[in-house]
Amino acid sequence: MKDPKELTEQEWKEKLTEEQYRVLREKGTETPFSGKYYSEEREGIYYCGGCGQELFSSKTKYDSHCGWPSFYDLANTSNVEIKEDRSYGMVRTEVLCRRCGSHLGHLFPDGPKPTGQRYCINSAALAFKLSHPQE
Numbered sequence: 001m002k003d004p005k006e007l008t009e010q011e012w013k014e015k016l017t018e019e020q021y022r023v024l025r026e027k028g029t030e031t032p033f034s035g036k037y038y039s040e041e042r043e044g045i046y047y048c049g050g051c052g053q054e055l056f057s058s059k060t061k062y063d064s065h066c067g068w069p070s071f072y073d074l075a076n077t078s079n080v081e082i083k084e085d086r087s088y089g090m091v092r093t094e095v096l097c098r099r100c101g102s103h104l105g106h107l108f109p110d111g112p113k114p115t116g117q118r119y120c121i122n123s124a125a126l127a128f129k130l131s132h133p134q135e
């Protein structure tokens, strides 16, 4: 497989749905409470919608009432990149997939214990796999 960082924007467009492309590649934000994983409560793993790298576990997902899937910790800290985002006249912390460089969402310091962090992630940036699909 080709290194996802070397994909052209045209190749990304062919690989992703329109909504995924808008979020992952154009740093868009899906409408709150609209995403398919917002109220997902089953046990499983969340992967990057762009390259399939593991990002979050359902064990750290919680209901933040913000309208997007929220996690208080990462599955593996080396899988994401954290960057300052000054777009839209705000200073926010952007969360990106380290492997493919896609935009995932933002990080806020108002999460629950033990980390105090809230990874506010677009459903469109994620792919979910159930841990126990037959149950």
Ligand SMILES: [Zn+2]
Pocket: 048, 049, 050, 051, 052, 053, 097, 098, 099, 100, 101, 102
């Ligand atoms: Zn990725």
